[in-house]
Amino acid sequence: MLEVRDLTVSYGTRDGAAQAVRGVSFTLERGQTLGVAGESGCGKSTMALSLLRLLPATARVTGQVLFEGEDLLTARWARLRAVRWNAVSVVFQGAMSALNPVRTVGDQICEPILLHDRVGVKAARGRAAELLEAVGVPARRAGDYPHEFSGGQRQRIMIAMALACRPDLIVADEPTTALDVMVQAQILRLLGDLVRESGIGVIMISHDLAVLAQMCERLAVMYAGRIVETGPAKELIADPRHPYTRALARAFPTIGDPASRLAPEGLPGDPPRIADLGDGCAFAPRCESAGPACRTGAMELWPSGEGRAAACVHVLEGGAS
């Protein structure tokens, strides 16, 4: 359904162009869930926003984003708008700022339905009520304003809005980050159920590998604007091949695992600045197993198992360290 080929995004800055996304490719089938993990500044949100050309005009995007075979990067605005309305929806983090504070949530859910489905107000209200119930908000609260809901409920409403026009694909950018553990679990469960029932494809972006592992079949780990490892979620976390994935996985310990008891694990150093990237592996400066080849050679995603790939030279050497 969605195929992304060699996507790059660069911003012009005073010191020349900085590439936030440096050649990302992946595919997503109907009903599949893909989790994109990475730290702040790794380009994951930029990548997601560029899929629907939601970036500011200063960003330069190259590559291809094929949705049902049609390149969204070169599509005309009218066509793109149609896709944004009814085929792909986006759920942002921070539901409070994404909802209009002076309109009732019912009206806000109805708006795209009225515009897009060309149905009467009554039918739209009915559908809005259905959607609210589906995300676990009582339909009688459709007349309430955003501030009357809790953070978790607002995020549910955002999901209801995203579902309003029966999309084929949902792009969710940190949908649960600001929420509590318990509420976060509820929202993830809700999203999971919806995906399973309706066969919607989901791209979910998060810094939290544990959240993605719960929700997604496949994972892509991004570092410094590139996918460094991809594969089935469970395998990727249980047996990471890229040292960065390994570090991320260890940062979220499994409770009860004696190895992580009183032994927090992290990575020395800081995430790289995109502007100062040189040759070789972007992760090499923080990598404990970096050799000379890592600092000079070009990295690409090499196959590292069935349905898996990792951008680490150690994969080529054939040994999982």
Place this chain on the structure above:
Amino acid sequence: MTPVLEARGLEIAFGRARAVDGVDIEVRQGEIVALVGESGCGKSSLARALVGLVRPTRGEVRYRGAPLDYRRLKEYRRHVQLILQDPGGALNPRQTVRAAVAEGPRLHGLKDDRVTSALARAGLRPPEDYLGRYPHELSGGQQQRVVIAGALALEPSVIVADEPVASLDASVRGEILKLILGLRDELGMSALVVTHDLGLAWNIADRVAVMYLGRIVESGTVEEVLIRPRHPYTRAMLAAASGTATPLQGEPPDPARIPAGCRFHPRCPSRTDECGTIDPPVLAGVACHLTPLEEIS
């Protein structure tokens, strides 16, 4: 042995809301205690009361057995320090690293040769490279190290850390936790770490206290509480963290309307009729009247 820091019968009310509603907690010498709960459970208010930022409505805070004297707060601050969640906001944007770390020693009339050693202690090496920098020139992890160095410069015996890694990147998180663990192992410092993350408790804490709606509902060693949880709320949190079971329904409740009986009963999956009438006391580290008596004894 007298605990280094403790709260006895602590109650904090803001208007009608009882954010903290009768809490006993203690941190012993060289011990890391994790205080775990959802947002709005009162854990941050409790942390602020322990460092003397909020005066409790009832109950008291004790340092090495002596009740906290609010007229001599400044002296107390030498011993008990706070680390905040958002290091970017916790640093004055117009102060250099040197000024930020020297703040404590300056206020207490101590020599500022503590600045470089505190920075090095907090993992910013060589310290000289950081002295002249402003917060916005540092990464999140480095900012948090500056905040920690600022606390260390006073050589406190207890650190209260409110969500110290919640706003940091995953790969940096572990490094900051290592640092806190190292302070305990090498300097014998005690710490109370407030968090919503049970994994963090597993990573660094010796004991854990689970807080729900202003009260501690379960406490014990990390192994006891996280591997053999006895309170239904602890079980629910563990399940939510691992994604294995259906999460609790409903929203975190409102401290202005604490339910009668057991405060957890409206959301409790295993409630009985009695739960609506009996407010269970904390017995042997758990506040649930369903916990079998034989388990308690």
Place this chain on the structure above:
Amino acid sequence: MRSLFWGVGVLAAFALLALTAPLYIGDADLNVVKVTGPQLSPPVGGYPLGTDQAGRSVLLLVIWGARESLAIGLIATALTVLLGSAVGLLAGHYQGMIGKALMHVTDWFIALPSLPLAISLSAVLGQGAASITIAIAVTSWTATARLVRAQTLAVEARPFIERARVLGAGNAQVMLRHVLPNVLPLILVSSTLTVASAILSEATLTFLGLGDPTSVTWGSMLQAAFAGGAVTAGAWWYLLPPGVAILIVVLGFTLTGRAVEHLLDPRRSAHA
């Protein structure tokens, strides 16, 4: 940084002219009895900006007027900013009784109509520069106080204030070392605007006849021009120069204020 260049340049030029004026402008140029020029003459050779109805050079009058206009503007601003910032800072920091009381006083002053107040003040204090300065300060400090209080409240809510408290900082320390530096850029910017409005107020009050009739300021020039029938006579050279001078000085302060705000932000100066 162009705005800094122009702003400071304009202000320096005016300050230089004002300070050195006594060197080349004497009593013979200003005293209506002693001057010898043609009356109300349009710009000619010896009088590049023409003359007033007494025959004085308008150019020399504008330069001389800068002395008192700038002095009143700056002193009134200093008073306004000091009083307003102190009240705003205290009201924002002590949010209890003290803050409420201070804000009530501020509201009370805001409710006072400024022009009648200034007129009655100068009636009590007598005509002249001192009463005009005080009248300006008394009526304009409230704006600064409100602004500073709002910013203080915003700064006080930030976590670094809590951190400072835990490190042992008292009220004075918090206000002076943490709140003030973060409010200062705003105070500076607002004070450049206050200078501008103080100079305008000075002109207004003098124009209304509340100034010292013997001293020359831009306001008194306008008043004299108006009273002397410059408008009906079409003597634009007499009306325009003090007005333009006010405009340029106000612009100079505004540009400087903006540049200073820029310089004080460590975030920006790091790149500049």
